[in-house]
Amino acid sequence: MTAVSIRGVHKRFGEVHALRGVDLEIRRGEFFGLLGPNGAGKSTLINIMAGLTRADRGQVAILGHDVVRDYRQARRALGVVPQELVFDPFFTVREVLRIQAGYFGLRDEAWIEELLSALMLSDKADANMRALSGGMKRRVLVAQALVHKPPVVVLDEPTAGVDVELRKSLWAFITRLHRNGHTILLTTHYLEEAESLCGRIAILNHGSVVALDTTRGLMEQGIGNTVCVSITTAEPLVRIPEALRSRLKRQEGELVVFQLHKNRDSLLDLLDGLRAAGARIKALHTEEADLEDVFIELTRARAGGARP
């Protein structure tokens, strides 16, 4: 059964064509990742699902309920954790959860207590929202999204700007939700997060789906198999050896950055090549490919005729 159905969705904000005919089907019980850089259209798509934004064209349905025509049922089926740390400064944590449940016509104190406990908020239940740390506010947002027990949960970059410990505890909580049968739609900037949690991933860029496959399938296409090597030399390199030019990402003064394929390229060959060209290496730093690199790979794959 389809948990989320998105068909031919277009949205314009003035001159900006934010969504250009997006089609997606998320199956019930799936852990689905929606990735993309800032401005790709992820939040716009989520806002259309939640009824915060209206699509210019196309249809979106949650568990078969159209988000416009059958908005009451669609919204009852959906819980959204917004990206921004928004809160109502007038109320305590418990009041916020009771009020949010009430909007959905519910009053379930036992479930509220369970949520408070699961999200480690029990000792702050009667504290005003203003008194909470950023991490705690983030957890309250998760509790608010779940207070009406929605079968489909959308988390819009829930781990953006949170510390490692909270990120891990949120991952564990979201994984538990998924095991309990919830359909999860996660948007994130972190490729690693999507890799470890999501069964399928769609990549959105400039308002279009540029890749849609299982996480394993995307990785097998080479996406996520590159590593960035940043090298600082004593003096700016005058000439990059011919053999290394295809791997060069950018050069700024003493800093030169290469992008290597994890399996095909050798770091030792890179260093030897630079030394042979007279480089005196002062520092070296490596990091996993980020989403920007993924898009570069996707663009290259498309240009080469490969299916993204």
Add this chain to the structure above:
Amino acid sequence: MNLRGCYTLFYKELLRFFKVALQTVMAPVVTALLYLLVFAHVLEDRVQVFGEIGYTVFLVPGLIMMSVIQNAFANSSSSLIQSKVTGNIVFILVSPLSYLELYLAFVGAALARAVVVGLGVWAVAAAFVSVPLEHPGWALLFMVLGGAVLGTLGVIAGISAEKFDQLAGFQNFIIVPLSFLSGVFYSLHSLPPFWQQLSRFNPFFYMIDGFRYGFFGVADVHPGLSLAVTAGAWLALAGLTLVMLQRGYKLRN
């Protein structure tokens, strides 16, 4: 209809203003009392209003209604603009509340605050001056309708404004002048003919005049006309607000 959802939003709005009651209830009552003390002291023997009715007694219903008008507007407009600016309006917008339920909850809470403040002004004024109540039904009707009109205007302003200063402009350049120039402090008949005619275009005048009829049994215009104008204003504004909410104007982009 999602009755519990509608009631929850209404209750949340009540809780919001009761949590800051010093600002939302006590302050307007004290302000009205100051008006009463100052104007009564200065004008008691100098201004002739309705026949034998003393100026201080005349002033009380006007001050009650002015408090109703200003506080009904302040409640719905400030709640909406704060929610919009801080972003927490999403919690309401992602809920299954219909546009009608949103309207009833916001205007109901605005009316509740208006009535609480109005009764507060009345109770405090009663300590200083004895005011008759000839037709309680008329007084109640105009208090409720006046609160509903201004609560509705507050929803329109709260939705339309994008910044606090736009809302302050609406309040300071429209609501306050119209309420001050509506006959709170004087009878229409004490004005020069031009200003009398101009006052008849001010809908707030009919709310105050009709409300005053409930107390004294006399008014500047027939209470039926005041009721028709006030009810007409409410129906027109409520219709406009419901269309704005249904279309998600400045709420759902």
